[in-house]
Amino acid sequence: MDLKDSPDEARFRAEARAWLAAHRPEPAARSAEEQVALGRRWQRALYDGGWAGLDWPREYGGRGATVIESLIWNEEYARAWAPDMTQLAVGLHLTGPTLIACGADWQKQRFLEPILKGDEIWCQGFSEPGAGSDLAALRTRGEIQGDEIVVTGQKIWTSFARYADWCILVVRTDASGSKHHGLTFLLVDMQTPGIRIRPLREMTGHAWFNEVFFDEARIPQANVVGEIDHGWAVVMTTLDVERGSSAPHAKLEVEVARLVALARRTPRGRGSALDDPGIRDRLAAFASEVRILRVTAYRNASRVQETGQPGPEGSTLKLSWSELNQRVKDLALEILGPAGLVPEGDPLAADDGFWAHELLWARAGTIYAGTSEVQRNILARRVLGLPRGG
Ligand SMILES: Cc1cc2nc3c(=O)[nH]c(=O)nc-3n(C[C@H](O)[C@H](O)[C@H](O)COP(=O)(O)OP(=O)(O)OC[C@H]3O[C@@H](n4cnc5c(N)ncnc54)[C@H](O)[C@@H]3O)c2cc1C
Known part of the structure; x- marks a missing residue:
């Protein structure tokens, strides 16, 4: 592993940096509707500029970038403070790569381009009440009737479902065998009759989450990815992509720099918060930890470039990033004091609510894409070779 850019990588970085400097839109709007609209426009700009589907193969409209180039792009993207694209992430980072790996030809032809252009938004209908970490326990039923699968049940925590055009949905088509058998992976049009969506408000004040209820929603069998009853293998492909493709140090590096600036301009006694030795210590530790994250990324x-598979480093990265992220946001609010609790308060005092929002949002990081406990279990078994817990 070489942490310095090769000449080709340096050229790629310079090109990415120049393009982002010339095209980056203003930082994201706050309302959900505005964020979704901005996400669609920005995705189209990325597509037109040749930056959409960076790590997708060229034959599917992507840029065919290497894993290291994708990481470089993520670093430059964070440094440019370009818009957060969570609202399009399911399509770009889960559905697209899953279809490329497991989809039928017609599915690739129909769905990949609208994802790249930002024309169609996707949501992920995996979790259910009682089936989160233990996803294979899911019970939403899919009954095969002729050339359709009739879906009845409930999903939960379905981010962006209200704005989504399509959903990757996992249902149980056979309950007679082991829990990993009998699952089927479906592509579901969210306009299908029998689908009802109820928003769930998060502590940030947004309602990105939803419950999605299916009442005999009829899905064509042609929309099955892989084979009926053998959806677990497809699910694993999706989750591997979710866990293997990140550069979380990039945004955190920028945020720690912002935090230093915040400490410098926040009055404390006769000086600033940056004069407080306790705060300086924690900031220095954060800067070192971010470096370690970068090396781990x-x-x-x-490893992904060499073997095609994320190793246990993926779990180390997710675990250490999500927990460090919370500590960084905790310190920001400690520095701001009561002013930081006013989400839209005095922009100078409260940093325009940025840190308060981030503090609350950071709680989610240790839950989605595998909770901290699940990551620790993976590391315990796969790295330390410990036996399964009771
Ligand atoms: C911001 C955010 C966005 C999300 N978006 C989506 C989405 O779009 N689509 C979707 O399908 N899901 C989504 N989720 C749901 C997410 O995948 C689940 O929350 C996650 O898998 C955990 O499942 P759970 O909430 O049911 O908790 P549980 O699995 O019930 O876990 C509860 C607690 O028990 C612990 N625990 C569970 N199993 C073990 C174990 N074996 N060993 C030790 N401890 C354990 C967990 O770590 C946790 O602390 C999202 C979640 C968040 C926070």
């Missing part, structure tokens, strides 16, 4: 990327 490159190690992960090198």
Whole structure:
């Protein structure tokens, strides 16, 4: 592993940096509707500029970038403070790569381009009440009737379902065998009769989450990805992509720099919060930890580049990033004091609500894409070789 850019990578970085400097739109709007609209426009700009589907193969409209180039792009993207694209992430980072790996030809032809252009938004209908970490326990029923699958049941925590055109949905088509057998992976048009969506408000004040209820929604069998009853293999492909493709140090690096600036301009006694030795210590520790994250991200990327598989570094990265992220946001609010609790308060005092929002949002990081406990279990078994817990 070499942490310095090769000449080709340096050229790629310079090109990415220049393009982002010339095209980056203003930072994201706050309302959900505005964020979705901005996400669609920005995705189209990325597509037109040749930056959409960076790591997708060229034959599917992507850029065919290497894993290291994708990581470089993520670093430059964070440094440019370009818009957060969570609202399009399911399509770009889960559905697209899953279809490329497991989809039928017609599915690739129909769905990949609208994802790349930002024309169609996707949501992920995996979790259910009683089936989160233990996803294979899911019970939403899919009954095969002729050339359709009739879906009845409930999903929960379905981010962006209200704005989504399509959903990757996992249902149980056979309950007679082991829980990993009998699952089927479906592509579901969210306009299908029998689908009802109820928003769930999060502590940030947004309602990105939803409950999605299916009452005999009829889905064509042609929309099955892989084979009926053998959806678990497809689910694993999706989750591997979710866990293997990240550069979380990039945004955190920028945020720690913002935090230093915040400490410098926040009055404390006769000086600023940056004069407080306790705060300086924690900021210095954060800066070192971000460096360690960066090295881990490159190690992960090198491994994916060599073997095609994320190793246990993926879990190390997710675990350490999500917990460090919370500590960084905690310190920001400690520095701001009561002013930080006013989400839309005095922009100078409260940093325009940025840190308060981030503090609350950071709680989610240790839950989605595998909770911290699940990541620790993976590391315990796969790295330390410990036996399964009771
Ligand atoms: C911001 C956000 C967005 C999300 N978006 C989506 C989405 O779009 N689509 C979707 O399908 N899901 C989504 N989720 C749901 C997410 O995948 C689940 O919350 C996650 O898998 C955990 O499942 P759970 O909430 O049911 O908790 P549980 O699995 O019930 O876990 C409860 C607690 O028990 C612990 N625990 C569970 N199993 C073990 C174990 N074996 N060993 C030790 N501890 C354990 C967990 O770590 C946790 O602390 C989202 C979640 C968040 C936070």
